[in-house]
Amino acid sequence: MSPKLIIMAAFFLQPIAFGSWLPQIPGVQERLSLGPAELAMALLGLPTGILLMLPFAGQLVSRIGSRNTLIFGFPVFLALVPLPVAAPGLVSLFFLLVLLGIGLATIELGLNVQADVIEKRGTASIMNRCHGFWSLGIMTGSLIGAGFLALQTSPFVAIGLLSLFLVPISVMVCRALPVYEAPVTEAQPRSSWRRPSPGILGISLFVFGITMTEGAVADWSAVYLKDVFATSGMATGMGYVVFAMMVSLGRFVGDAAKERFGSVMLARVCLVFALSGMVVVVFAPVTPLVYLGLACVGLGVSVGFPLAVTAAADLGDRPAAENVAILSFIALLGFLVGPPMIGFVAEVLDLRSGLATLLPALLLSILLAGLLRQRRGA
Numbered sequence: 280m281s282p283k284l285i286i287m288a289a290f291f292l293q294p295i296a297f298g299s300w301l302p303q304i305p306g307v308q309e310r311l312s313l314g315p316a317e318l319a320m321a322l323l324g325l326p327t328g329i330l331l332m333l334p335f336a337g338q339l340v341s342r343i344g345s346r347n348t349l350i351f352g353f354p355v356f357l358a359l360v361p362l363p364v365a366a367p368g369l370v371s372l373f374f375l376l377v378l379l380g381i382g383l384a385t386i387e388l389g390l391n392v393q394a395d396v397i398e399k400r401g402t403a404s405i406m407n408r409c410h411g412f413w414s415l416g417i418m419t420g421s422l423i424g425a426g427f428l429a430l431q432t433s434p435f436v437a438i439g440l441l442s443l444f445l446v447p448i449s450v451m452v453c454r455a456l457p458v459y460e461a462p463v464t465e466a467q468p469r470s471s472w473r474r475p476s477p478g479i480l481g482i483s484l485f486v487f488g489i490t491m492t493e494g495a496v497a498d499w500s501a502v503y504l505k506d507v508f509a510t511s512g513m514a515t516g517m518g519y520v521v522f523a524m525m526v527s528l529g530r531f532v533g534d535a536a537k538e539r540f541g542s543v544m545l546a547r548v549c550l551v552f553a554l555s556g557m558v559v560v561v562f563a564p565v566t567p568l569v570y571l572g573l574a575c576v577g578l579g580v581s582v583g584f585p586l587a588v589t590a591a592a593d594l595g596d597r598p599a600a601e602n603v604a605i606l607s608f609i610a611l612l613g614f615l616v617g618p619p620m621i622g623f624v625a626e627v628l629d630l631r632s633g634l635a636t637l638l639p640a641l642l643l644s645i646l647l648a649g650l651l652r653q654r655r656g657a
Contacts, residue, residue: 282397282457283405289349289456290390291412291419292449296360296442297383298420298523299427301497302516303364303434305505307372315502315630317369319622322498324373326618328380330608336388337604345396346456348389353449356382361439384607391603393456395592404534410585411530414577418523425516478594478650482587483609485546485647488640489583491613492553492576495637496522498618500573503630508566521570522577529581542586546648553579554641561635583644584610590651613640 280288308318340348359379366372394409420441427437500518504510529549536545556575563569591606621633 280455283401285452285455285457286390286394286397287405287409287412288452289449290394290409291416292445292452293353293356293386293390294413294417295420295423296357296438296445297379298417299424299438299441300360300363300434301417301421301519302424302428302501303438304498305501305515306428306434307364307366308502311366311369311372313369315622315625315633316619317622318502319619319625321369321372322376322618322622324376325380325383326494326612327373328377328382329384330380330612331377332381332384333388333604333608336385339385340389340392340604344458345389345393346453346458348385349393349453349456350450352382352386352389353453354446356386357442357446357449360442361435364434364438388604388607391588391607392592395588395603397457398589404537404589406585406589407530407533407537407582409530411527411533411581414523414527414530414581418520418527421516421520421523425513425520428516429513479591479605480609481647481650482590483606485644485650486584486587486606486610487613488637488642488644489550489553489580489587489613490610491617491640492557492580492637493526493584494613495617495621495634496573496576499621499630499634503560503634504566504569507630508569510566514566518569518573522573525574525577526581529578530585533582533585537582537586542590542651543649545582546586546651547645549579549582550641550645550648551579552576554638554645555579557634557637557641561631561638579641586651 304318304322307313313321356379359375359382362375363372363379366375390409390413394406398405423441424434424438427434496519500522501515504518505515533545540548553576556572556577556579559572559575560569561572563572587606587610588603591603617637620636621630623633624636625633
C-alpha cells in the first residue's frame, strides 16, 4: 500500500477499542452509583491525562519520530483501554482515565504528525480523510460496544479481547509506515520553550468549541439518551454512532471541499450545521430528533480539527510536532471544561440545560473561523 493508505489504516485502527468504551459509560455510572456531577468529575481523568502528557509528547515525537511513537505506543494504549470499565470506584475511575489519556495523547500526536509529513511529501491533501478514517474507526468501535450491551457481555472481557485482537494488526500497519520523516525532523532547529504565538493561540481558540462539543457528545450522548429518553440496550449507544458516522462522512469529503471552497468558508458553513444540530438536540421532544440533531452536529464539527492541525503545522515558527502539540494542549481544554460544566449544570438543572452550554462555544468557533486563512494560499 502507499504511505497515504497506510496512515489512513492506522487512523482507522486507533480508536476502535476506545470507541467500544463509550457506550459503556452509562453502565459504569449505574454500577458505581454516580450522580451527573460525580460522573463529570470522573470523566475529567481522560482530558487531564491528555493535558499532562502533551507538553512531553511533542518532544518525544520530535526526538524518536512519529513512526516509532506509533509502533511502541499502540500496544500500550490498547492495554489501557479496557481498564476504566473495571474501576471499583470514583477515584480509581478517574486515575485509570488519566492513564488512558496519557496513552491517547501520545498516539494521536504521532498519527497527526505522521499524516502531516506524508501530506507534505505528496501532491494532495489527506488530513481530513485521515481523520475521516479515525471517525469511521470510532464509529465501528461504538457499534461494537453497543453490540456488547445488546449481548449483555462483560465489558471488561469484551473490550480486553478486542484490544488484544487489535495489537498485532496495529503494529504491523505501523511498521509498514515510511521512515523518511526522521531527516525532516532532525533538520528542523531545536528551540527552547517560548510562549505560544498569537497565530497558534487563535487557531486553538477556534477549535476550542469544536473539541468541547466532540468531547461532550462522546461522554454524554449515551447518558442523555438513557436518562432523558429512557432508551436501553443498543439504542443508548446509537446516538454516538450516528454522530461519528456523520463526522466520518464530513471528513472524507473535507479535503475536496477545502480545495474548492477554502478553509474559512468550509469551516463556517459546517459550524452553522453544528450549531443548528445542537439546538435540535437540546430541544428535541422525541428520540429520533436527537439522532437527527447529533447527525447535524457530527457533520458540522467534522472538518474543524483537521483544518486546525494543517494550519498549525504550516505556521513554520517551530517544528510541526511542537506546534501541533501546543494546538492540542490548548484546544483539548475544551475536553477538560466540557464534561464538568455539563455535569454540574445537569446536577442543578437538567441534562438539556447542560448540553445547551455548548451553544456559545460553537458560536465562538464560527466567529474565529477566519483565522484558518492559510499563509500560503489555501
